[in-house]
Structures are given as C-alpha cells and as structure tokens.
Amino acid sequence: MDYKLEVDLHTHTLASDHAYSTIHDYVREAPKRGIRLFANTDHGPDMEDAPHKWHFVNSLTFPRMADGVGILRGIESNIKDLDGNIDIEESIRSSLDIILTGFHPPVFAPRDIDANTEAMANAIKSGKVHVVTHPGNTNFPIHIEHIVKLAAQENVALEINNSSFLFSRKKSYANCQRIAQLAKQYDAPITVGSDAHNAWDLGRFDIAKAMITEVGYPADRVVNNTVDSLFAYLATKGIDIADEFEF
Numbered sequence: 001m002d003y004k005l006e007v008d009l010h011t012h013t014l015a016s017d018h019a020y021s022t023i024h025d026y027v028r029e030a031p032k033r034g035i036r037l038f039a040n041t042d043h044g045p046d047m048e049d050a051p052h053k054w055h056f057v058n059s060l061t062f063p064r065m066a067d068g069v070g071i072l073r074g075i076e077s078n079i080k081d082l083d084g085n086i087d088i089e090e091s092i093r094s095s096l097d098i099i100l101t102g103f104h105p106p107v108f109a110p111r112d113i114d115a116n117t118e119a120m121a122n123a124i125k126s127g128k129v130h131v132v133t134h135p136g137n138t139n140f141p142i143h144i145e146h147i148v149k150l151a152a153q154e155n156v157a158l159e160i161n162n163s164s165f166l167f168s169r170k171k172s173y174a175n176c177q178r179i180a181q182l183a184k185q186y187d188a189p190i191t192v193g194s195d196a197h198n199a200w201d202l203g204r205f206d207i208a209k210a211m212i213t214e215v216g217y218p219a220d221r222v223v224n225n226t227v228d229s230l231f232a233y234l235a236t237k238g239i240d241i242a243d244e245f246e247f
C-alpha cells in the first residue's frame, strides 16, 4: 500500500491566539491539498493562549461534513504532571472524537530524561489519549525505545510532526527518525501530522513523508493514511463514528 495521507489529525485555528485560520479556511484548502478529513485540535485549556473549555465542548456543533470535507472534533491537550494527567475534564472528553496530547513548556517545563519519560509513559498508559504529539522534541528528551515499545503495547500512536522540521523544533529530525525506525521494528502505530497553524500548511507532510518512506514504515500502519484507517483506529478506542460521515 502506498502512502495516501488523506487525513490530517493536527491543526490549530485562531481560537489559539498563535494560529491564524478558521475552520472555513481549512475546509477550503483541504481539497487542494489532498485532505479528505481533518481534525481541529486547538490547544488544551492549560496553555497560555488556549481557548476556553467551552470551545471544545461546543465543537459538537460542527457539521460532520462541509463541502465534501470531513471535520473531526479534537484537542491537543497538555501532559500536566509525572502521573500523565492531561488538561481535559469529562465534559470536554465526551464532546470530542480524538484526543492528542503532548508536552508544551508553559504547562510542563522540560525535566530530565527519566521524568519526561515517566510523564509521557503514564499518559500513554492512561487509556485517555489517542496520539502523542511531537514525541521527538529534543527539548523534552525521552527514552525513545521504552516509549515506542509502550506505544506498541498500548496501541497509542506516536506522531511524526512535520512542523517540527520547519519551525519550532528543528532539531527533532534525528529523534523522529529513530522513533519511526523503532515503530517499524516494534509495530507501533504512528501518525503524520502537519501541526498547521494556518490553513496553507494543512496536509503539509513533505519531510515526514520522505522520512517514513526512507525508513520503510508500512503505510497500512500509519493511522491517518486513509479515512478508513483512521476510523478503524478510533473504533479500537471505542469511538465508532464512521457512519456519521458521508464521503
């Protein structure tokens, strides 16, 4: 199977102040970029410029399809502590389709490699997280092999974040390459995310795609490779929503 990457699970709208586009902007750009389905995943409430929690609760009002493009209700939550707790209460969780989580310095300041690993591992083991965002971030060193093995065991996807190579976490490439190699070795699921902060970056996977191609990571294990693979993954988490969409 070839890489199709027709789903983007990681986008921010201007509900997060440091992002610049609306849901409409993303819908308009999606067909031009080969994206059939995308998740709106603004930052969880504990981030400094995150939207209020009602932003997430009320995302229930999004249409499932707009102009032929599917929209998922999501969040990029924050790992808060060593126990792997995230900044989502039940009212938010029950409104959403997909829950990403990751380290962001304003919420969890980088610690040593053992502490970072413990926090991320506990988030993975919590059963409350579907994707760990930018685990290759060199500002938050982790024991990569331990995390990849755990991700395989718990069936939680690790993200290869294309934006990391372009903007904020440029030194992440080597870590991400190792994550992709080990994920192939241990059969851990991955996602490829644009982490778009404006609609022109929707579906921008160029560097991440080249990397997983080089590594030989199997396309059918990339959670967001197709609409069907994404829905199949969510179904393993008890989120059975495929029938609500009409492509």
Ligand SMILES: [Zn+2]
Residues within 6 Å of the ligand: 076, 102, 103, 104, 133, 134
């Ligand atoms: Zn992030």
Ligand SMILES: [Zn+2]
Residues within 6 Å of the ligand: 010, 012, 076, 133, 195
């Ligand atoms: Zn993000």
